[in-house]
Every structure is written in structure tokens, then in C-alpha cells.
Amino acid sequence: MTVGDGPARLALAFGIASVLTMRVAHAQEAGVAQAAPAAYQDRIIAPQQLQSLPPDEDELENSQGLPRSFHAEAIVSRTERGDDAFDEQGISAGGFWETPSWGAFSLDATLFHSDRERFDGLDEHGGGLGGTATLWQRDLFLDGGWRANNGLGVLNTPSSPLQRNQYRFYLPTVAFAGASSEWRNDRTGLLLQGSFGRAGIYNGTRVVGFDVAEGDVASLGAQWTWAPQWTGAASFLGTHGRIVPDDRGEAIFEEGDTQALYAATAWQGARDSVQLNLLASDGDRGGANGAWIDASSRRGRYLHNYGAYRLDPDLSWGALPINNDVEGAYYRLAYQYARWSWNASLDSIRSISGDGFDGTYATGFARYQASSTLGYGGSLNVRRSPDIAYSAQAFLDKRTAWGQTRLQVDQARDDGSSDSWQVSIDQAFPLRQGSRLSASLAYGSLAYNDQPGDAKTITASLYGGRDLSDRLSLDGSARWTHGDGLGAMRGTDFNLGLNWRFNPRWSMTAAFYQNQGSQRSPFILDPLVTETPFISMPRDRSLFLSVRYERSAGRPQAVLGGAPGGPTGAVGGSLFLDDNDDGVRAASEQPAANVTILLDGRYAVRTDSLGNFDFPRVSAGTHTLTVVPDNLPLPWFIDEAGAQRTVQVMVRQATRVDIGARRQR
Amino acid sequence: MPTTRRNLVRILLCLCSVLMAGAACAQGFSALVSPPRIEDNAKAGATYRNVIEISNVSGQAAHYTVKTADWTLKADSTVVFSDALSAGSCRPWVGIEAPDVHVAANGKRRYRFEVAVPADAPNGECRFAIMIEGDPEPTKDAVALPVSGRIGVIIYLTVGDAVAKLDVVGRKVQAVDGRDVPVLSVRNSGGAHGRLQGFIDGKDASGRSYSFVPATLPILAGETYDIALTPQGDNDDAPAPAIVYPLQLKGHLDSGAQRIDIEATFQK
Numbered sequence: 033m034t035v036g037d038g039p040a041r042l043a044l045a046f047g048i049a050s051v052l053t054m055r056v057a058h059a060q061e062a063g064v065a066q067a068a069p070a071a072y073q074d075r076i077i078a079p080q081q082l083q084s085l086p087p088d089e090d091e092l093e094n095s096q097g098l099p100r101s102f103h104a105e106a107i108v109s110r111t112e113r114g115d116d117a118f119d120e121q122g123i124s125a126g127g128f129w130e131t132p133s134w135g136a137f138s139l140d141a142t143l144f145h146s147d148r149e150r151f152d153g154l155d156e157h158g159g160g161l162g163g164t165a166t167l168w169q170r171d172l173f174l175d176g177g178w179r180a181n182n183g184l185g186v187l188n189t190p191s192s193p194l195q196r197n198q199y200r201f202y203l204p205t206v207a208f209a210g211a212s213s214e215w216r217n218d219r220t221g222l223l224l225q226g227s228f229g230r231a232g233i234y235n236g237t238r239v240v241g242f243d244v245a246e247g248d249v250a251s252l253g254a255q256w257t258w259a260p261q262w263t264g265a266a267s268f269l270g271t272h273g274r275i276v277p278d279d280r281g282e283a284i285f286e287e288g289d290t291q292a293l294y295a296a297t298a299w300q301g302a303r304d305s306v307q308l309n310l311l312a313s314d315g316d317r318g319g320a321n322g323a324w325i326d327a328s329s330r331r332g333r334y335l336h337n338y339g340a341y342r343l344d345p346d347l348s349w350g351a352l353p354i355n356n357d358v359e360g361a362y363y364r365l366a367y368q369y370a371r372w373s374w375n376a377s378l379d380s381i382r383s384i385s386g387d388g389f390d391g392t393y394a395t396g397f398a399r400y401q402a403s404s405t406l407g408y409g410g411s412l413n414v415r416r417s418p419d420i421a422y423s424a425q426a427f428l429d430k431r432t433a434w435g436q437t438r439l440q441v442d443q444a445r446d447d448g449s450s451d452s453w454q455v456s457i458d459q460a461f462p463l464r465q466g467s468r469l470s471a472s473l474a475y476g477s478l479a480y481n482d483q484p485g486d487a488k489t490i491t492a493s494l495y496g497g498r499d500l501s502d503r504l505s506l507d508g509s510a511r512w513t514h515g516d517g518l519g520a521m522r523g524t525d526f527n528l529g530l531n532w533r534f535n536p537r538w539s540m541t542a543a544f545y546q547n548q549g550s551q552r553s554p555f556i557l558d559p560l561v562t563e564t565p566f567i568s569m570p571r572d573r574s575l576f577l578s579v580r581y582e583r584s585a586g587r588p589q590a591v592l593g594g595a596p597g598g599p600t601g602a603v604g605g606s607l608f609l610d611d612n613d614d615g616v617r618a619a620s621e622q623p624a625a626n627v628t629i630l631l632d633g634r635y636a637v638r639t640d641s642l643g644n645f646d647f648p649r650v651s652a653g654t655h656t657l658t659v660v661p662d663n664l665p666l667p668w669f670i671d672e673a674g675a676q677r678t679v680q681v682m683v684r685q686a687t688r689v690d691i692g693a694r695r696q697r
Numbered sequence: 698m699p700t701t702r703r704n705l706v707r708i709l710l711c712l713c714s715v716l717m718a719g720a721a722c723a724q725g726f727s728a729l730v731s732p733p734r735i736e737d738n739a740k741a742g743a744t745y746r747n748v749i750e751i752s753n754v755s756g757q758a759a760h761y762t763v764k765t766a767d768w769t770l771k772a773d774s775t776v777v778f779s780d781a782l783s784a785g786s787c788r789p790w791v792g793i794e795a796p797d798v799h800v801a802a803n804g805k806r807r808y809r810f811e812v813a814v815p816a817d818a819p820n821g822e823c824r825f826a827i828m829i830e831g832d833p834e835p836t837k838d839a840v841a842l843p844v845s846g847r848i849g850v851i852i853y854l855t856v857g858d859a860v861a862k863l864d865v866v867g868r869k870v871q872a873v874d875g876r877d878v879p880v881l882s883v884r885n886s887g888g889a890h891g892r893l894q895g896f897i898d899g900k901d902a903s904g905r906s907y908s909f910v911p912a913t914l915p916i917l918a919g920e921t922y923d924i925a926l927t928p929q930g931d932n933d934d935a936p937a938p939a940i941v942y943p944l945q946l947k948g949h950l951d952s953g954a955q956r957i958d959i960e961a962t963f964q965k
Contacts (some may be wrong), residue, residue, distance in 0.1 A: 072782045074765050077792040082809055083746050302934075332931040370896045370908030370929050404894035404951045652729065682731050 100129035101649060103582035107144070111574040118148035122163065128635045135172035136634040141165035141185075142240055164209075164234075164242040168636045177219035183212040186232070186242045188628075188662035189350070190214050190225040192255040194265040194296045194307065196661070199326040199337060200362060201309075202669060203294065205662045206271055206350040207234055208249040209242060221257035231273050231351060233283050234626050234663065240638065245285035247272020249351075253294075261301060267294045275351045290315035290348040304329045313348040320344035320356065333369040337377075338362065345385045357388045373409075374398035391417030405431040421446050429614060435461040436616050442476070450479035454489075458618035468688070469496035472620035478515070489515035493619035503533045508543075508642065509619065527623075527642055537583055543576040545641065584649045601681040603631065603689065604646040607639050607659065609668055610692025617690045624668070624693055628660040650681050659691060668693040727755035728800075728829055728848055735852045739823070742816035748807050749850055751829055753800035762797045762830040763808065768851065772923065774914050778826060778849060787823035787854075790814055812854055820857030821888040822918050826850060853890060861891025863916060863952045870944075870965045873925045876937060879909065879944055879963040884921040891916050893924055897948040897959055902941040911950055 104125040111118055122144025130136045143163035166185035173179055188205040190212055195203055210229015216222075228251075232244040253267035274288035291314050298307035306327040313320050324341035340361040347356035364377035379393040392415075399409030410426040423444035430437045436459070443453040454476025461469045472493040479487075490513070497507030508528035515522055529543040607624040608617045623643025630636050631647050632655050639645045657677055661670045674691045681687050729752040739745035753759045767783040768776055782788060794809040812823060826849040867882030879899075885891055893911035900906050909926040916922050926946070928938045944963040949956050 072765070072780060072788065074788070074796065075792040076796060077794055077809070077811060082794060083811075085748065085807055085809070330932060330934075332935065369931065370898075370910075401896070403949070403956070652731070682733075685731065 097585065098130040098132065099585070099649070099651075100127065101582065101584035102127035102129075103580060105578050105580040107576055107578040109574050109576040111148075111572070113148075113572045116148055118146055120144050120146045120148075126637075130634075133173075135169050135180075138168040138170070138636040139166070140636070140638060144241065162241045162243070164240055170630075170634045170636065177217050179216050179218060181214040181216075183227075185209065186234075187212050187227065187229070188660075189227050189249060189251040189269060190253065192223060192225065192253050192265045192267060194255055194263060194298055194309075195253070195267060195294060197298070197307065198309075198669075199328075200339060200341065201324060201343075201355050203311075203349050203354065204352040206249050206251075206269065206352070207232055207242070207663065209244050210249065212251075221255075221263075223253075223255040225251070225253040225267075227251045231271055231285060233275060233285065240626060245273050246287075247285070247289075258297075262297065262299050264297045265295065268292070269294070269350055271351050273351055285351070288316050288351075290317075290350065292349045294349070303331070311343075311347060311349065313346075315348060317346040317348065320347040322347045322356070333367055335366040335368070337364040337366070342384070345387075357383050357385050359384055371401040372399075373401075389417055391415065427612065427614075433462075435459060436614075438612060438614055438616070438618070440612060446479065452476065452478045454478065456620070458612065458614075458616070458620065460616045460618065463498075467496070467498040469494070469498070470617060470619045471495075472618050474620060487515040489513060491620065495617065495619040495621075505531045505533075507531070507644075509623075511620065529642075537581055539580045539582075541576070541578045541580065543574075543578075545572070545574040545576070547572040582648070600649045601652050602646070602648050602686040603650050603655065603657065603679055603681055604644065604686055605657075605689035605691065606643040607645070607691045607693065608643050609665075610694055613692075613694060615692055617692065621692075624664055626663040628662055630658040630660060632656050633658060652681050655679050655681055657689060657691075661693070664693055668695050670694070727753055727759065728761060728831065728846070729754055730829055730848050730850055733850060735850065735854075737853075738855045739812060739814050741814050741818040741856060743814060745812040745814065745854060746809065747811075748809050749827060750805055750807050751798060751800055752805040753802065756802050758802050758804075759800050760797060760832050761800065762832075763793060763795065764828050764830070765791050765793065766826045766828050766849065768824070768826045768849070770915070770917060770920070770922070774922075776849075776851070778828065786825070787812070788825050790818075790823065791825060793827065814854075814856055818856050819888075820859040821855075822859055822890060823852075823854040823856055824890075824917070825852055827852065855889050859888030859918075861885050861889050861916065861918065861952055861955070862887030863891050863893065863955060863957055865957060865959060865961075866921060868961050868963060869923075870942060870963050871923070871925070873927075877940065877942070877965060878928070879926045879940075879946060880923045881911070881926065881959070882921055883916055883924050885916040885918050888918055890918055891952040891955075893950045893952055893957070895950045896929075897926065897946055897950055899928070899944050899946040901944045905938070905941075907938055907940070909946065 102125070105123065107120075107122050107124065109120045111120065122142055124142040126138070126140045128136065128138050141164065143161065143165075145161055164186040166183065166187060169180075169182040171179060172182065186207065186209050188207050191203070191205055208227070208229035208231050210227060212227035213225070215224040227249070229249055230244045231247045231249045232242050235241045235243055249269075249271050251267065251269045253265070255263060255265040258264050268291070270291040272289055273285040274290070275283050276286050278284045293312045294309070296307060296309045299305060304327070306325065308325045309323065311322040313322075320343075322341070322343035324339060324343070326337070326339040328338075329336045338361070342359040343354075343356045345357040347354065358381055360379060360381040362377060362379040364375060366375035367373070374397060376396045377394065381389055381391060381393060383390050393413070395411065395413045397409070397411040399407060401407040406429070408426075408428040410424065412425075413423045415421045421444070423442065425440065425442050427438055427440040430439075438456075438458040440456045440458070441454070442456070443451070445451050454474055456472060456474035456476075458472045459470060461471075463469055472491070474491045475489070477488050491511060493509065493511040495509040497505065499505045506528070508526065510528065511525040513522060513524070524546065526544050526546045528545075529541050531539055531541045533539040606617060607627050607629070609622045609624055610617075611621050612618065623639070623641065625639055625641045625643060627639045627643075628636055629639065629645045631650065635647060637645050637647065655678070657679055659670045659675050661675070664670065670691070671694050674693070677689065677691075679687050679689055731750050731752070735747060735749075737745065737747070751761065764780070765788050766778040766780055767786050767788065768778045769783075771777055790812050792811045792813065798806050798808060800806045810827060814823070828847055828849045830847040862885065864884050864886065865881050866884045869880050869882075870877050871880040872878075873880070881893075883893065892913050892915055894913070896908045896910060898906065899909055907928040909928050912925045912927070914922060914924060916924070928940055930937055942963060942965040945961075946963065947960045949958045951957070
């Protein structure tokens with residue numbers, strides 16, 4: 033919990049406590065109240081002077097039965113991508129429904145027709161039908177303490193908690209079309225996972241599609257508690273094919289074959305923990321082995337993280353590239369107390385083949401909270417191999433009546449050859465519920481590894497959403513970039529949607545999407561960062577028009593008393609790549625699309641192209657949001673606080689949660 | 698235990714209590730009201746309007762009486778409601794939709810209220826509560842007892858650009874949750890409620906340095922409250938630090954844009 037959360041939570045507690053006090057006080061003093069002097073008479077508003085209320089959507093809903101919701105959408109789009117121009121028409125549908133004894137089901141499906149020549153649809157020719165469908169069944173309770181989660185359709189290979197709990201290296205999951213199953217025994221702590229299907233790649237912008245490739249994907253895994261405080265895990269992942277960028281920067285599958293076996297064991301003490309990971313892979317590139325150990329120790333205000341690793345050349349896991357051809361060790365010391373937060377780390381890295389990075393990488397970071405509204409700090413990263421490259425950052429966070437402001441200066445020198453610098457300001461404005469707005473402005477001189485010279489670049493960004501009326505809302509982001517050097521980025525990116533709810537169950541959305549592509553930031557120096565290889569996309573421009581129908585019914589168990597019936601609210605928010613690591617979504621920060629979000633571990637949705645997710649009808653009370661970081665672009669990860677968080681849903685209020693993905697800097 | 702964590706525990710205890718109270722009242726009083734608290738701004742000469750929602754989570758239709766009340770905070774941070782009009786109350790500006798409402802079983806009702814701020818109203822804070830009260834409940838013996846439930850929505854409405862002005866008027870060491878902690882007496886001579894925020898550094902008689910966090914209890918306009926300063930543990934799992942008095946505090950806390958400098962020695 034941050035310091036800033038304190039007042040809000042205490043205020044909530046205060047409100048609740050006041051209610052409590054009132055109830056108790058009244059119960060005790062009820063008899064006395066009758067003898068009190070004549071009570072004050074309230075003014076009653078004349079009926080003709082009462083403000084009109086918007087239609088109550090809940091009045092139309094059927095409150096009988098278990099909760100369920102359904103939506104369907106018809107979409108037409110026109111897209112220009114690189115030199116291609118193509119039309120798509122499709123439908124998407126989805127929903128949630130709870131069953132008495134078969135768990136909770138979630139459906140997410142699209143079906144569309146594309147006339148794009150490069151699109152290989154179901155008939156595997158240029159153009160045709162395509163789409164994606166996923167059906168989840170979660171929390172199917174079985175005898176013996178078992179609980180099962182099953183998936184059918186387009187999924188990601190499941191990962192065990194130990195596999196996800198990585199400090200320095202990350203093992204990506206593989207997207208596939210098929211089936212997966214996960215069995216968890218809450219009594220014994222045993223977890224079994226398996227999946228099988230055809231490999232593929234997500235595509236699409238506002239409408240998610242999935243290109244099925246030639247090869248298969250299979251995984252099998254388990255995690256168990258083999259002694260008090262000790263956990264073990266083992267997983268197998270076999271994939272045909274490998275994701276690489278094509279000549280236009282788009283992701284494609286090339287031929288390849290990988291079988292990999294992962295095993296880990298972890299010990300968790302009160303103040304210390306250690307995890308040993310082993311990975312062996314074999315395939316068309318030959319066999320390779322890897323091992324790494326991560327440990328942490330908490331001592332008072334200090335946290336120590338340290339470890340060592342050796343990952344052979346061509347070590348593989350699934351279809352995406354992972355760290356390989358490295359050996360070394362790291363140590364990181366972090367201090368956190370009241371106003372001060374600082375950390376320092378040192379990595380010693382050597383390329384096993386001699387073809388990769390050899391050297392050291394050191395980082396330092398410090399932040400000081402000068403007052404409840406002002407914090408500032410800086411960081412320095414130095415890479416030596418043997419040329420020295422560095423990046424430095426200074427920032428200032430200030431909260432005023434205008435919202436949260438970050439002023440930041442970045443500078444980088446890449447191996448002595450080129451300099452980059454940037455000054456940026458991010459502003460998140462405080463707005464009433466139903467509106468959000470943040471703006472960013474950056475100016476600098478950026479030099480990219482693959483481009484000669486540097487480019488003076490100015491970037492202005494806006495991100496937000498606003499209810500224009502009871503029925504009309506606008507949301508999206510816009511980014512304008514202008515550079516004047518070789519290889520400079522120029523142009524405007526848009527992802528704007530105008531939504532018109534012309535009936536409680538019907539709405540129409542017009543969306544415009546334009547993306548000029550992106551490049552790796554010159555301020556990231558970490559030699560162990562593995563970027564998604566196809567990050568540089570061709571220019572992409574799309575116009576969408578959709579008509580949506582949605583309907584919800586049923587109520588979960590009431591929050592109070594256990595009787596059926598109860599008030600509802602909504603939970604929504606976004607998942608974004610928190611570039612400046614301040615926890616606030618800045619206009620310049622990119623969304624994370626196609627990432628699965630779970631509500632109470634039972635209902636699943638995927639984030640859209642703006643990173644947004646939405647659970648429209650949720651019972652009032654406390655709920656848990658879990659991020660399953662499949663499809664999160666490397667090197668981004670969700671930390672422990674972001675991966676699972678508790679949200680409080682208030683009656684008829686939309687609780688908004690923005691979750692920032694982090695990365696090692 | 699760090700203040701933030703202790704606050705969380707308090708909230709959880711409060712929530713548990715609400716749940717228990719809700720269960721206890723399930724037969725007679727099953728209202729939920731949202732939002733539980735409204736904090737907003739209004740202009741002199743304009744009418745502020747808002748809506749609360751009353752939900753009946755029982756399987757039987759319910760009748761509720763609705764009225765306004767004045768409220769204030771006691772020294773122990775509990776809320777005291779008053780049906781009688783307090784001096785300087787803004788309740789005469791307040792209009793409510795109806796004196797009572799019927800809500801169907803498992804139903805809900807949106808309930809409107811307004812605050813007609815006079816054109817000559819000075820900058821300040823209009824503070825009142827909307828009380829929702831259930832009918833008296835008969836017992837098994839069919840004897841009507843004056844026992845019912847009530848629930849209150851607290852409303853703070855800042856008129857104009859009123860702000861809090863906090864001053865430290867006293868200090869002492871006091872036992873809070875079984876531990877001796879430094880406590881500041883803080884007077885609010887401004888026109889709106891305020892809260893102390895931030896960290897203040899201190900060194901105790903043993904030479905150890907700690908950071909202290911103030912309780913975030915709202916300090917109502919015109920009132921003086923005791924605000925405890927809690928020493929921060931080294932981390933969430935660390936035991937609460939034991940302060941060896943005398944304790945020297947030096948630094949500043951904030952309340953909005955106001956900076957409150959503090960340099961004081963606390964002696965048991």
C-alpha cells in the first residue's frame with residue numbers, strides 16, 4: 033500500500049465506521065430518542081423540481097438465476113498496412129455464465145472475413161475466413177479437494193507458479209489453438225497442467241484474430257510441495273515452429289522444432305528464499321542446457337537479491353526467443369524505508385560462445401519523497417563491454433490540484449558512438465468519475481542502434497476517455513511524433529473510439545486506429561533484455577464500425593446475509609507498459625493487448641487494443657483481479673502487487689484499475 | 698505495525714463488523730446505501746444535486762425513513778449524529794426527495810437530494826448526513842420494541858475555495874493500541890476539513906532514527922483533535938519499533954498545500 037492510499041482507505045474506514053457507530057448508537061439510544069425535543073423537519077423537494085434521472089439499466093435486467101452475461105458485436109473495418117489495403121467483416125461474441133456445479137464459463141470469440149492477400153484463413157489461401165474462439169471453464173470443484181480449470185480454443189500454454197516466479201529470466205508461454213487443463217489440489221498443494229494444439233500467432237487490431245501455423249504445441253507440467261517450505265516443479269514444452277520477424281517486421285512462424293524440459297525447486301523461509309531452475313532443450317538447433325539460481329534475503333530495511341546463471345547457446349523454450357549464450361552472476365541491494373527508496377545492482381555477464389555480450393552491467397536508482405506531494409530521484413545504468421555505454425535519468429513527481437506530474441530527463445551514450453537525450457513531462461489530470469485524461473510531451477535527440485546519426489524528435493501524446501453525455505463516450509489515445517534526422521519517426525498514431533449507447537442493450541462504436549510503428553528505446557541498456565523481435569511494425573491504419581448487443585442477468589450470492597440478491601457495480605481498467613515505472617498511466621505509455629485478466633479467478637477477459645478490460649456487472653463487495661501475463665511483450669513483466677490485487681466494488685459505481693507492467697531497467 | 702498496515706487491519710475489522718451487523722440485522726434492516734460518503738464542491742448561489750442509491754438486500758419489501766442529521770467526530774474518532782439542528786448547520790439548505798421510501802425485495806431505489814447554497818454563503822464547508830432508518834421491529838412475542846437499524850451517508854460539501862488551516866497547539870505521549878506514541882493536538886481554524894500527511898523524522902533516546910506517519914483522521918473545521926504519530930517498522934513484517942523517550946521530532950508534515958513545521962521533544 034502506498035502512502036497515498038492511506039487517506040482514501042482510512043476515509044473508507046471512517047465512512048464505514050460512522051455507519052457502524054450509528055447503528056450501535058441508535059440501538060442503544062432508541063428508547064431515549066422518543067423523549068428528545070421535536071426533531072428538525074427536512075425540506076422536501078417538490079416533485080416537479082426533482083432532477084430527472086437517466087434510465088436505470090438494471091431495471092431491465094432479469095435478476096433471477098445465477099449470474100450470466102452475453103455480448104455480440106458486428107464489425108466492419110478497412111485497414112491499410114504497409115502497402116496492403118484490405119477489408120474485413122466479422123462478428124465477435126462473448127460472455128460469462130455461472131453454473132451450479134460445473135464452475136464458471138467464459139467465452140471470447142471472433143469470426144471474420146478478410147480479403148487481405150497475406151492473410152491465410154481457414155481455407156489457407158489469400159483472404160478468407162479467420163478468427164479466434166476461446167472457452168474457459170474455471171473453478172470446477174471435484175472430489176478429493178481438486179479444482180479444475182479447462183480451456184478450449186485459442187489459449188496460451190499454462191505455466192506453474194515457480195515458472196512464473198522469475199527474477200532475472202522469463203520463460204514466455206506459447207499461443208496455440210487447442211485445449212488445456214489445469215488441476216489444483218488445495219489440500220495437498222499439487223498442481224497438474226497440460227495442453228495440446230496447433231501453434232499460431234495473434235493478429236488483428238481491434239478485432240483479435242489468430243493465424244494457425246503448421247506445427248503442434250504440447251505442454252505438461254506439475255508443481256508440488258515436497259517438504260515443509262519446499263516446492264518443486266517440472267514442465268515439458270514441445271513446439272514446432274519458431275516466431276521470427278519477416279522482411280516487413282511482421283511476426284511469422286518459420287520451421288523449427290524445440291522440446292524443452294524445465295525443472296525447479298524453491299525454498300521459502302520467513303526472511304529468505306531461494307529457487308533453483310534447470311532447463312534443457314533439444315531441437316533442430318541442437319541440444320542446450322541452462323541453469324540459474326535466484327535467492328533473496330530480507331534484513332530490516334534492506335532486501336538482497338543475488339544469483340548466478342549459465343544458459344548455453346541456442347537454449348530454447350517454446351516459439352519465442354529467450355536469453356541464451358550467457359553465464360554470469362548478479363547482486364542487487366534495495367533499501368526501502370519511509371521517504372527513501374534506493375537500489376543498486378551489478379551483473380557480470382559472459383558470452384559462452386564469445387559471440388555475444390561480455391562485460392558488466394551496473395545500475396543504481398534512488399527516490400526521495402520530500403513531502404506528501406513531491407518526490408524526486410534518478411537512476412544511472414552503466415554497461416561495460418569493454419566500451420562503456422550508460423543511460424542516466426532524473427525525475428520529479430509532483431501532485432497538485434492539476435493532478436500528478438512527472439518531469440523526466442533521460443540521457444544515454446551507446447558504446448561511445450552516439451548520444452541520446454530526452455526531456456519529457458507526463459501529466460495525469462484529476463477528473464470526475466467517468467473521465468480520465470493524461471498528456472505527455474517529450475523532446476529529445478534519439479539515436480537508434482540500426483540507424484545512422486541521431487534524430488531530433490518531439491512527441492506529444494494524449495490518453496483518456498470521457499462520457500460526453502449519458503449515452504455518448506469517447507476514449508482512446510493519440511500520439512504525434514516529428515523527427516528531423518535520418519531514421520527519425522514521424523507521423524501520428526491514433527486509437528480512438530466513439531461509443532454511442534442508443535439503447536440500454538445496444539451500442540455503436542466507430543474507431544480509428546493508426547500506428548506508425550515503434551523502435552526499441554535507446555535508453556534501455558540491459559544486455560539481458562530480450563525484446564519481442566517484431567516490435568518494429570509497418571504502418572498500420574484501420575477504421576472500424578461496430579454494433580454491439582449486450583445483456584446480463586442473474587445475481588451472485590448477496591454480500592450481506594447470504595440471501596440471494598444484491599447490488600452490483602462494475603470493474604474495468606487497463607493494462608499498460610509503465611515505461612517510467614511511476615504506477616500512473618501516462619499518455620506516452622503503450623497499452624498491453626491480448627492479456628488475460630481474471631475476476632475472482634473465475635471470469636476471464638482479454639485486454640483490447642487499448643489495453644482495456646471490463647467486467648460490466650459485478651456484485652458489490654471485495655473482489656480479486658488477477659493478471660495472467662501471457663502475451664505480455666518481452667521484457668515486460670507484472671510484479672507481485674500488480675499480478676493479483678483486491679478491488680472494492682461499490683454499488684452502481686465503476687471501479688477503475690490501471691495496472692502497470694514493469695521491466696528491468 | 699506500520700500505520701498503513703494498521704489502518705488496513707482497522708478497515709478489515711470495520712468491514713467484518715459491518716458484515717456481522719448486516720447479518721444481525723438481516724431480519725429487519727437490510728439496506729445498503731451507496732456511496733457511503735460524498736466529498737464534493739459547490740458554488741454560492743447554485744444548487745448542488747446528487748443521488749444516492751438504497752438497496753434492499755432482503756427477500757422482503759422494506760420501508761425506510763429518510764432524514765438529514767448533523768454530525769461531528771468525537772475525540773476517539775467515532776462519529777456522533779444529531780437529529781437536532783446544530784449551531785451553524787447547513788441543513789436548512791438541504792432538500793431531500795421524500796421523507797420515506799419503499800424498496801421492493803432485492804430491489805433498489807435511487808434517491809435524490811439537493812443543497813441550495815445561498816448566494817451570500819461564505820466560503821466554508823457544508824457538512825451533514827443523510828440517514829436511512831428501518832421501521833421498528835416486533836419480537837417473537839409480537840411486542841413492538843423500538844429497535845431498528847440506521848445507516849448514514851456522510852456528506853462534505855466545500856463551498857467556494859474554503860481550505861483547512863491546521864496548527865499544532867499541543868503535544869504529548871499517549872498510549873495508542875497499547876503502545877506509547879507521540880501525539881499532536883491539531884486545531885483547524887480554516888473553513889474546510891483537512892488531514893495531516895507525509896513523514897516526519899525522529900530520533901529517540903537510544904539514538905535510533907525512525908520516520909513517523911500521522912493518523913489520517915479528518916480534522917473538521919473549527920475543531921481540535923489529537924493526531925497520533927506512528928513510528929514506521931523496517932518493513933511490513935517487522936515488529937513495531939519500541940521508542941525510548943525522550944523523543945526528538947524535527948521536520949514537516951503537509952495538509953494540501955499547507956506545510957506544517959514541527960520541531961518538538963516528547964517526554965513521557
